[in-house]
Amino acid sequence: xxxxxxxxxxxxxxxxxxxxxxxxxxxxxxxxxxxxxxxxxxxxxxxxxxxxxxxxxxxxxxxxxxxxxxxxxxxxxxxxxxxxxxxxxxxxxxxxxxxxxxxxxxxxxxxxxxxxxxxxxxxxxxxxxxxxxxxxxxxxxxxxxxxxxxxxxxxxxxxxxxxxxxxxxxxxxxxxxxxxxxxxxxxxxxxxxxxxxxxxxxxxxxxxxxxxxxxxxxxxxxxxxxxxxxxxxxxxxxxxxxxxxxxxxxxxxxxxxxxxxxxxxxxxxxxxxxxxxxxxxxxxxxxxxxxxxxxxxxxxxxxxxxxxxxxxxxxxxxxxxxxxxxxxxxxxxxxxxxxxxxxxxxxxx
Amino acid sequence: xxxxxxxxxxxxxxxxxxxxxxxxxxxxxxxxxxxxxxxxxxxxxxxxxxxxxxxxxxxxxxxxxxxxxxxxxxxxxxxxxxxxxxxxxxxxxxxxxxxxxxxxxxxxxxxxxxxxxxxxxxxxxxxxxxxxxxxxxxxxxxxxxxxxxxxxxxxxxxxxxxxxxxxxxxxxxxxxxxxxxxxxxxxxxxxxxxxxxxxxxxxxxxxxxxxxxxxxxxxxxxxxxxxxxxxxxxxxxxxxxxxxxxxxxxxxxxxxxxxxxxxxxxxxxxxxxxxxxxxxxxxxxxxxxxxxxxxxxxxxxxxxxxxxxxxxxxxxxxxxxxxxxxxxxxxxxxxxxxxxxxxxxxxxxxxxxxxxxxxxxxxxxxxxxxxxxxxxxxxxxxxxxxxxxxxxxxxxxxxxxxxxxxxxxxxxxxxxxxxxxxxxxxxxxxxxxxxxxxxxxxxxxxxxxxxxxxxxxxxxxxxxxxxxxxxxxxxxxxxxxxxxxxxxxxxxxxxxxxxxxxxxxxx
Numbered sequence: 046x047x048x049x050x051x052x053x054x055x056x057x058x059x060x061x062x063x064x065x066x067x068x069x070x071x072x073x074x075x076x077x078x079x080x081x082x083x084x085x086x087x088x089x090x091x092x093x094x095x096x097x098x099x100x101x102x103x104x105x106x107x108x109x110x111x112x113x114x115x116x117x118x119x120x121x122x123x124x125x126x127x128x129x130x131x132x133x134x135x136x137x138x139x140x141x142x143x144x145x146x147x148x149x150x151x152x153x154x155x156x157x158x159x160x161x162x163x164x165x166x167x168x169x170x171x172x173x174x175x176x177x178x179x180x181x182x183x184x185x186x187x188x189x190x191x192x193x194x195x196x197x198x199x200x201x202x203x204x205x206x207x208x209x210x211x212x213x214x215x216x217x218x219x220x221x222x223x224x225x226x227x228x229x230x231x232x233x234x235x236x237x238x239x240x241x242x243x244x245x246x247x248x249x250x251x252x253x254x255x256x257x258x259x260x261x262x263x264x265x266x267x268x269x270x271x272x273x274x275x276x277x278x279x280x281x282x283x284x285x286x287x288x289x290x291x292x293x294x295x296x297x298x299x300x301x302x303x304x305x306x307x308x309x310x311x312x313x314x315x316x317x318x319x320x321x322x323x324x325x326x327x328x329x330x331x332x333x334x335x336x337x338x339x340x341x342x343x344x345x346x347x348x349x350x351x352x353x354x355x356x357x358x359x360x361x362x363x364x365x366x367x368x369x370x371x372x373x374x375x376x377x378x379x380x381x382x383x384x385x386x387x388x389x390x391x392x393x394x
Numbered sequence: 395x396x397x398x399x400x401x402x403x404x405x406x407x408x409x410x411x412x413x414x415x416x417x418x419x420x421x422x423x424x425x426x427x428x429x430x431x432x433x434x435x436x437x438x439x440x441x442x443x444x445x446x447x448x449x450x451x452x453x454x455x456x457x458x459x460x461x462x463x464x465x466x467x468x469x470x471x472x473x474x475x476x477x478x479x480x481x482x483x484x485x486x487x488x489x490x491x492x493x494x495x496x497x498x499x500x501x502x503x504x505x506x507x508x509x510x511x512x513x514x515x516x517x518x519x520x521x522x523x524x525x526x527x528x529x530x531x532x533x534x535x536x537x538x539x540x541x542x543x544x545x546x547x548x549x550x551x552x553x554x555x556x557x558x559x560x561x562x563x564x565x566x567x568x569x570x571x572x573x574x575x576x577x578x579x580x581x582x583x584x585x586x587x588x589x590x591x592x593x594x595x596x597x598x599x600x601x602x603x604x605x606x607x608x609x610x611x612x613x614x615x616x617x618x619x620x621x622x623x624x625x626x627x628x629x630x631x632x633x634x635x636x637x638x639x640x641x642x643x644x645x646x647x648x649x650x651x652x653x654x655x656x657x658x659x660x661x662x663x664x665x666x667x668x669x670x671x672x673x674x675x676x677x678x679x680x681x682x683x684x685x686x687x688x689x690x691x692x693x694x695x696x697x698x699x700x701x702x703x704x705x706x707x708x709x710x711x712x713x714x715x716x717x718x719x720x721x722x723x724x725x726x727x728x729x730x731x732x733x734x735x736x737x738x739x740x741x742x743x744x745x746x747x748x749x750x751x752x753x754x755x756x757x758x759x760x761x762x763x764x765x766x767x768x769x770x771x772x773x774x775x776x777x778x779x780x781x782x783x784x785x786x787x788x789x790x791x792x793x794x795x796x797x798x799x800x801x802x803x804x805x806x807x808x809x810x811x812x813x814x815x816x817x818x819x820x821x822x823x824x825x826x827x828x829x830x831x832x833x834x835x836x837x838x839x840x841x842x843x844x845x846x847x848x849x850x851x852x853x854x855x856x857x858x859x860x861x862x863x864x865x866x867x868x869x870x871x872x873x874x875x876x877x878x879x880x881x882x883x884x885x886x887x888x889x890x891x892x893x894x895x896x897x898x899x900x901x
Contacts, residue, residue: 261761261762261764262760262762263760263762266744266762270737270740270748273737273738274733274736274738277734277735280716280728281716281749282695282719283717284717
């Protein structure tokens with residue numbers, strides 16, 4: 046049994062296998078739901094209703110998708126250049142820390158000035174967080190999977206230290222949390238009375254910007270070339286190390302913006318449960334989107350929808366919301382397998 | 395089929411998807427003859443031999459050895475039937491002795507004693523019988539390439555092979571080593587063995603074989619007794635159309651373009667000297683692995699001299715980067731087009747601008763002009779006859795020859811002043827080779843300097859004005875092509891005339 050590449054996958058094949066993958070995931074998840082004693086069809090209906098069945102549900106899904114778009118873009122940008130940034134979580138938290146440092150009254154500026162400054166400082170904080178591992182990679186060949194992954198734990202402990210020390214809210218009744226950001230630092234709500242905020246628009250702009258970078262800018266072309274064949278890129282005169290560092294700055298900056306968006310758009314202050322793993326989920330989002338920046342938006346909304354929908358479903362149907370994680374994980378595996386089959390065919394001899 | 399036929403292939407057919415790799419190929423080999431299998435890359439030689447040796451199963455057809463049908467798809471059956479294969483890339487363990495390498499796999503697994511002394515006696519006798527001098531107790535790592543090949547042949551003889559298949563056996567040898575291999579092969583056939591000699595080099599095939607089978611695009615197109623054919627006829631049979639040999643018109647040399655003065659680099663140059671003028675092609679011969687890659691890296695801007703002096707077009711070029719080198723209109727044809735020349739997963743358009751995208755022609759303030767890039771790609775596709783569906787096609791889908799044309803198009807369309815051509819014809823069919831050579835000669839006529847680094851002496855002798863030899867990182871003083879013989883070059887490739895300390899070959 047072996048794999049043979051297809052010369053030019055037909056449109057039928059390109060659509061068939063992903064469709065089969067989604068069907069397979071539903072069957073698999075339905076089987077698990079059945080095991081927990083509920084009716085799969087009613088459970089899936091509840092998940093869908095919870096994710097997109099009402100205006101409230103839809104806005105909730107988009108709110109949840111916002112940080113995922115940022116971290117998804119961060120992973121997509123880095124992975125395209127084969128810079129394996131697993132540290133989205135750390136960069137997100139550093140972006141959040143920067144937002145708190147500059148957004149809690151240090152700069153008494155009006156919103157139209159303060160918010161752009163916060164965008165910059167949070168992006169810079171995220172970018173610098175990834176710059177270290179990227180530098181170690183290009184200079185000494187240190188594996189960035191290890192450094193970025195471990196840096197997540199270091200940064201979260203560092204944030205914990207800040208929350209118990211310099212950034213601790215004196216009025217917080219002893220809770221490890223920061224002060225609230227000032228009103229001028231808050232991202233405006235898009236619709237009065239809903240949680241969906243301006244961060245979502247920023248995420249869409251970011252996705253569009255990354256798309257332009259990838260397709261139109263020399264930098265996007267360089268990142269792609271370095272990702273596919275660094276030796277040939279170097280031979281052609283590209284400064285591979287410098288391109289790698291630029292990729293790191295862009296990727297880390299995008300993840301840093303996720304931190305800003307969550308703090309200034311939603312939570313108002315920084316606690317240790319700011320991110321339930323948005324940095325890691327961003328990797329899943331980027332893979333589902335095949336690293337395409339516009340695909341990241343769709344994939345982020347899909348993943349967010351499953352999580353939000355499953356939460357709502359578990360309240361009504363009594364099936365644990367862990368089913369959401371199973372669905373997202375098996376969707377990723379199925380999609381990766383399906384994509385392989387669009388490019389290869391199985392031969393039995 | 396006559397009584398002295400030892401091997402008979404009957405209508406062997408093998409398909410890979412849409413590709414018909416072997417199309418009903420029938421031939422036979424007689425006792426005591428050397429049958430040459432001649433064909434370009436992709437003609438189906440290797441597929442056919444892999445079927446014969448049991449690595450692949452044929453879709454149709456049968457093989458008989460000494461009158462008995464050979465079981466398909468079983469290498470073990472092929473070995474037992476008396477077929478032995480000497481691969482192009484050696485399959486020896488460097489850290490074991492010659493004797494151990496030869497015994498490897500011939501002894502039964504569950505036995506405590508090893509029949510070493512018996513094996514040694516057999517090996518010594520074999521070596522004497524066939525005139526293959528060998529020291530059984532040396533480790534393979536201590537042997538030269540020619541000696542390693544001898545071990546490979548002995549390994550096959552030890553397994554009592556009666557039919558030897560040699561796959562491109564001279565690719566790694568100096569001309570002298572090749573001559574000694576040919577003498578060995580004659581001795582083997584005198585003892586009644588039969589040999590299938592696979593090659594794409596016409597001169598070799600003509601000098602060693604008794605009969606020649608020509609393969610083209612999966613078909614057996616001709617069978618010729620070696621005595622009754624010519625180089626020209628074989629070339630045309632291989633390619634399927636007439637081939638013009640390159641003509642070099644004499645012309646005067648221009649200014650000095652490249653000056654390498656006593657340069658050493660960490661990756662293999664050792665006080666190398668080289669001077670290259672405009673309007674000349676300098677051929678650099680040498681057994682591969684003697685510093686050719688290091689010289690190419692140096693002149694490409696990938697490495698810098700650790701000591702010595704490098705100047706290009708009269709400027710100090712010690713610290714030049716690839717970007718600077720490209721900017722100076724230096725065209726580089728890399729040795730390995732897959733690893734260095736092209737990015738296989740990107741499109742033709744994306745590949746042709748890889749060296750040029752920074753310039754104002756293709757970018758403005760960091761934004762790329764894809765329309766200009768597509769037009770450039772189309773110009774190259776037409777101008778250099780690259781067969782590809784569109785500028786958007788991924789380069790991975792192109793054949794080796796078309797990839798090479800793409801690289802040529804990318805660099806030569808910019809009217810280069812110096813061309814660094816590393817193995818420019820490697821792996822190409824004759825048609826593509828003559829195309830590449832024409833382009834190099836045209837550049838020479840236009841006043842460019844060309845450094846032709848090649849393992850193929852025929853290619854160097856056909857194109858060069860002057861020829862140098864590289865050996866262990868040193869480069870010999872160039873000699874006029876007309877005043878040098880293959881024999882002299884071969885001796886130099888083995889180290890004669892080089893003053894390398896601690897080297898037994900140096901004279």
